[in-house]
Amino acid sequence: MQRILKIIIVETDPSRAALIEESLAHAGQYELLTITDMSRLTAAIADHNPDIILIDLDNPSRDSLEELRLASAPLERPVALFVDQSDANLTKLAIEAGVSAYVVDGLRADRLKPIIDAAVARFTMFRQMRNELATTKRALEERKVIDRAKGLLMKARGIDEQAAYDLLRRAAMDQGRKVYDVAEALVTTAGLLS
Amino acid sequence: MTAKLPVAFLPLIDAAPLIVAVELGFDRDEGFALDLRRAHSWSSLRDMVSFGQVTAAQMLAPMPVATALGLVGTGAALASVAVLSTNGEVIGVSNAMARRIRDTGYSFGAGFGDARAAGQALIAAADGPLRIGVPFPFSMHAELLYHWLTALGLPAPAAVDIRTVPPPLMASALAAGELDAFCVGEPWGSMAVETNAGALLLPGSAIWPGAPEKVLGVRADLADASPEPLRAMIRALWRAGEWLSDPQSRTTACAFLSRRNYVDVPAEMIDRALSGHLTLTSRGDSRIVPDFVGFAQSTPQQDHAAWIAGRLAARLGLDRATARQAAIATWRTDLHDTALRAIPGYSPRPDAMTHSFDGQEFSPFLQE
Structure with missing residues (x-):
């Protein structure tokens, strides 16, 4: 039995966060957490030690997540923007939909795919609504x-x-x-x- | 039909060469049309370049270097093909910190521009590890700050609490008491003064004049595979830089930059940085800083890339020689030079990053 993955959603708008949580709940069984307060974002993430972080590409606070890659970062396991060479298309789709996924080292792509798929579908909808x-x-x-x-x-x-x-x-x-x-x-x- | 080249920028005054190239048609003179896209963070801008949504982007000078060292990004190698601006950073402090700094006997108006006096006052006023905001972990803001504080006896980043804060949110982080100080690009320092969130302590140009600040970043494979459109872009941006260096252009430049689709702040706020006439405190202390920001040093100097790489490597425990080599390859002086040699009468300007405030002579090799 595989451990349940812990996913953090970084989203300032609570109603949008609820919609993302809902679509992830349909995609599989995950432990979901939402952070709406952008001050001390990295500290909050470190407290929860997640496997995956999902954040809107247009969220300016995204830059602070880049710190998580550093040796001195407050997180035990290094986190990086998800890019799997075998499926770079998935990341490209995600970026086009407006979502970026930060993932801990060593997480297998097949465990990640349903999560990214669900997030991409939801964010594509957000983007369409915003454009309309x-x-x-x-x-x-x-x-x-x-x-x-x-x-x-x-x-x-x-x-x-x-x-x-x-x-x-x-x-x-x-x-x-x-x-x-x-x-x-x-x-x-x-x-x-x- | 002219080719459209999408290029990403962040709402900062040093996006000026890109904005001016569009507004004055330097792009169309070179046979292409710049299609500017405003991004919200450095990481999303970098991803837009890596995944091909834009051809190029305004980047922090250390970003292509940090990517080459495997410290950030998605693995797509980046290249710097032009320097868009030098300096233009500013260090500011919260109102509470400003009061404590004044209590040490320091005067904001008289001291602005004196890196030693300002730094000593800041260090003396600190009551605990200084919490300092920078826009990105790999930025000249961080490098200048670390050089400055370390030279004055406060080992940075080891003895300070460095936090990444997006530039437009710097003032509110200061006002909310989350930061004691910041180092940020304009107009966001002046906006902190304007919203009564803090005071300006020192321009980045007082720490190391001539330091490259923003570069034009592209995917390295693009620089090799199709250099011609990039050369046209380099020439258009060089012309924009020359135009911006003429003081007579200032009022027009401020009007361009203040527009809603660009920086979206009042022209008067942009004028402070472009004129170097900065308002330092909400009491109205002001000071003129010659060469606060420069747009004329457009040649990427490989020594600068080596300097950045050496500092990053030393801090993060990487092999310095390897890091320097990797970094030098990302700064494409060759491509830049072949582009500009096509301009009649072009002659490169000498490198201006010669000495730091503490008298250190610029060298790509770090002092041990």
């Missing part, structure tokens, strides 16, 4: 600017909303630019003139 959110936000912002530009045109030229929008669209087509870019230029210029 960003796209929605941007669309909203662009909409606001276009509305302001329309308002400016309606006031300055005494035309209705549809005519203002047609004017913007025609200008954009003539200049080979996006309607938003023309609208933004108009709003910025108007700001200078007023």
Whole structure:
């Protein structure tokens, strides 16, 4: 019977951490721990002496994990970013999904694979959600600017909303630019003139 | 269609050559387009290079060396093909430590720039092992700090508590009482003063002027297999460095860097480092530091790589001669020179890393 692996999830957002824990629980039987406080991160990790550490690639505190590789590090067993030459693809997938896994020396790749797979699936979802959110936000912002530009045109030229929008669209087509870019230029210029 | 070359950077003022090359079109003049990607940590930036998500990245000078020594990273060998900046680090202390330092009779305004006086005051004010934050275990911030404190009688890192803290979080770690001091790149030192989290004690340039700080790092196999796009990039960045070295460029450079997709802090905060006119304390003490940060020493000097390797090896118990050899191979002076010789009238600038504050002459071999 193999020893149950201890996994630490470093994640500041508790709801995200819960989702990661949930997907790992489906992947197998592990001892799961989440660290949300980034101050004294290495000391907290040393206290728990984990086999695997999972951390968001975009988490700036990731750099302190690099200390764990040093001889003077507060951890008994050296930890390194997981790279297995036989399966470098797995690490590449993980990095593309936005998760990095630090693993103790000598842990076999076959024990690791289900964990990385589960983490990659979860982080890919996070990334998609983040991208969708960003796209929605941007669309909203662009909409606001276009509305302001329309308002400016309606006031300055005494035309209705549809005519203002047609004017913007025609200008954009003539200049080979996006309607938003023309609208933004108009709003910025108007700001200078007023 | 021009080739797009993705390059990663961190929000720091010494990403300036990359940002300027894009904003002034030095990249397109060389027939390619820089596609800058902001990273959140040195380790993720390094992984982006190792796994081919970016062609190159702004790196801490010791990173390719530490990778060659097997101390960090994923095993993909890295190469330094240009020096992006020299110095530009700053050492700051918490408000509590600043009070104790003043109690020793030290004046922040008068002492700034005097590495010996500032260091002695810091050591005298410590009540226990100093807790000092650095952005990465393998950084010039760490190397300069260790040289400085050790030369003044406090063996570092042995007798200090060194912690890795991401630069944008340095001020809050200081304010929360987790650190007594830090050594960080701008604008994050000035941001600590601005948010009333601490005071600036010493510029890195006062410890060892001319020390290489950031390099352009690439995968070593890329440097060998397709050097041509890299040469174009080296030339574009050299032009950006020349432009940045002209004081007349400063206001424009600050406006570029302050943008949301780059460093994302007010232009005035960036101006402090680029002008060398630093505000040291929340009381308004200020000081002008000539050559606080440099952008004109772009040739990677292999002696510098050997120096870094010798220090890392001595500290971590590795064979020094082997370490030096491995390190020298990562700094590609040859590639850099062939790239710049294509520029009419180009002549390399002499190495500026000559003497440290304590009079030690630069040598790739450590004093035993």
